[in-house]
Amino acid sequence: MVQLSACLLRKIPGPPRIYKRLQTFRLNARYEGRSRNCYVVGQGYQLKSMQYTRVARKNKVLDFKELYNLRLEAAAEEHGIPFRYLWDGLRRMNILLNRKVLQDIAIYEPRTFAGFCELSKQHQVDQGLNLPPHSYPKIPVNTKGML
Amino acid sequence: MHDRRRVLQWATFARSWWIFDANHQCPFQSANRLCLFLEGKHKPIYHPLSDCGDHVIVINTKHIAMPDRFWRAWRHFHHTQYAGGFQVQRAWQVHREDPTKILKKQIYSTLTGNLLRKGLMARLHLFPEEDVPEGMLRNVSNQIRQVMPVPKTLEDYPIEERESFPRVFEWPEEYVVKDGKEFERQKEYLDEDLSLSKLQ
Numbered sequence: 489m490v491q492l493s494a495c496l497l498r499k500i501p502g503p504p505r506i507y508k509r510l511q512t513f514r515l516n517a518r519y520e521g522r523s524r525n526c527y528v529v530g531q532g533y534q535l536k537s538m539q540y541t542r543v544a545r546k547n548k549v550l551d552f553k554e555l556y557n558l559r560l561e562a563a564a565e566e567h568g569i570p571f572r573y574l575w576d577g578l579r580r581m582n583i584l585l586n587r588k589v590l591q592d593i594a595i596y597e598p599r600t601f602a603g604f605c606e607l608s609k610q611h612q613v614d615q616g617l618n619l620p621p622h623s624y625p626k627i628p629v630n631t632k633g634m635l
Numbered sequence: 636m637h638d639r640r641r642v643l644q645w646a647t648f649a650r651s652w653w654i655f656d657a658n659h660q661c662p663f664q665s666a667n668r669l670c671l672f673l674e675g676k677h678k679p680i681y682h683p684l685s686d687c688g689d690h691v692i693v694i695n696t697k698h699i700a701m702p703d704r705f706w707r708a709w710r711h712f713h714h715t716q717y718a719g720g721f722q723v724q725r726a727w728q729v730h731r732e733d734p735t736k737i738l739k740k741q742i743y744s745t746l747t748g749n750l751l752r753k754g755l756m757a758r759l760h761l762f763p764e765e766d767v768p769e770g771m772l773r774n775v776s777n778q779i780r781q782v783m784p785v786p787k788t789l790e791d792y793p794i795e796e797r798e799s800f801p802r803v804f805e806w807p808e809e810y811v812v813k814d815g816k817e818f819e820r821q822k823e824y825l826d827e828d829l830s831l832s833k834l835q
Contacts, residue, residue: 555682562671563679594679601679622780 556587563594568607569623577608580615581635611635641661647680651689652774654767656781657738661702666741669693672779673746673755674768686751690758692775697734697763700727711740727822735761 491497509527515537516523516530523533543600557571564571579587583604585593610629612619636644653672657665671677675687701709709726729736739761746752760771787795806812 556674559679559681562677566679574682591679598679603686 553587559591560587560594563591563601563604567602569605569609570620572618573612573623574605574608578604579614581607581611607631607635617628642830646688651776652692652771653689653777653779654692654694654772654775655779656695657693658698659700659785660782662699662738662741663702664737665693665699667740668779668782669759670745673742675760686754688755688758690760691779692760692762692767692771692776693735693738694762694765694767696738696761697730699738701737706730711736734763 512527512530515523515534518524519530519533521533522529560574561571564574590601590604592612593604600619606625606627606629609619609625610631613625614631614635655665655669665827666695669691673682673688675689678687680687706727707725711724711726711729713722713724714720715722726737739756739759742759743752743756758768761776779795
C-alpha cells in the first residue's frame with residue numbers, strides 16, 4: 489500500500505452514481521413507460537437492446553452484401569454478361585474493386601461500368617475461357633495485350 | 636437541380652414497358668425471369684422498399700410448352716371452404732378453360748408473398764395470342780429475352796429441303812399415314828366420358 493499522506497488513507501469515492509444511471513436513461517430514451525423512467529426496470533431493456541445491436545451489426549453487413557449482389561447481377565445482365573463472369577474477369581485483370589464501389593459505379597457512372605463489362609468479356613475471350621452464348625463481345629475490343 | 640440532371644432522374648425512375656413472347660417457353664422458367672422485371676430486380680437502382688418494377692406484356696400464352704409429362708401431371712387445387720368443396724384440375728384442363736391461367740398462377744406463386752404482390756400482378760398483362768391493344772403496344776420499349784430457343788417444326792422448313800432430305804425407305808402406296816391429330820380426338824373423348832372425380 490502506498491499512502492503518501494493521511495488524506496489518501498480514506499476511501500476514495502468514485503464518480504457520482506447518477507452518471508451511470510443517466511447513461512441508461514439516455515439509451516432507453518426512445519422506450520415508453522417505466523422502462524425509460526426507472527433505472528431498475530430499464531437495466532434489463534438496456535442489456536437486451538445491446539444484445540440485439542450486436543447481432544444486427546453482423547446482419548446489416550450481410551443484408552447490404554445481398555443487396556449489392558442483386559444490383560450488380562441486374563447491372564451486369566443489362567450488358568449481357570452474368571455477374572459471376574464479370575467478377576471473375578475483373579479479378580483476372582487485376583481490377584480489385586469491391587462490391588460496394590462496383591454498384592456505385594453501376595448506378596452513377598453507367599458508361600464506366602459498361603466499359604468494365606466489355607473489357608471483362610474481351611479478356612476472357614482472349615484467354616480462351618468459355619462465356620454464355622449471349623455474352624460474347626459484339627464489337628471486339630483492341631486491348632493491345634495490355635490487360 | 637440542373638435541367639439535365641432532373642431529366643436523368645425522371646428517366647432513371649420511369650416505369651418502362653416490356654414484351655415477352657411465351658411461344659414454346661417453359662412457364663416455370665419464364666415465371667422466374669418475368670418476376671425479376673415485375674419486382675425491378677433488373678435495374679441497378681433496385682431496393683426492396685422503392686417500387687421500381689416495370690410493366691410486362693406477355694403474348695402467346697396459349698402456346699407455352701410444359702416440360703416432360705406436366706400437362707397431365709401438374710395439378711391446380713381449389714377449395715370452396717365448404718364440405719366436399721375440394722377440386723383438382725390438371726394443367727391441360729386449366730389451360731383449355733383459360734389459356735393465360737397457368738402462367739399467371741405460376742408468376743403469382745413465384746413472387747414474394749407480401750402486400751406489394753397485388754400491385755405487381757396488376758402490372759402483368761397476359762394475352763393468349765398476339766392481339767395486344769394498340770395503345771398498350773405503343774408503350775413497349777424493349778423485349779425480354781426468351782428462356783429457351785423455339786424449336787423448328789416440320790412446316791418451318793421449305794418443301795424442297797424436306798423432300799431432298801435422305802430417306803431410309805418410302806411408304807407403300809396403300810399405307811395410310813397418321814395425320815397427327817389422334818391426341819386431340821382422344822382428349823375430346825376423355826372430356827365427354829370421364830368426370831373429374833375419376834381423374835383424381
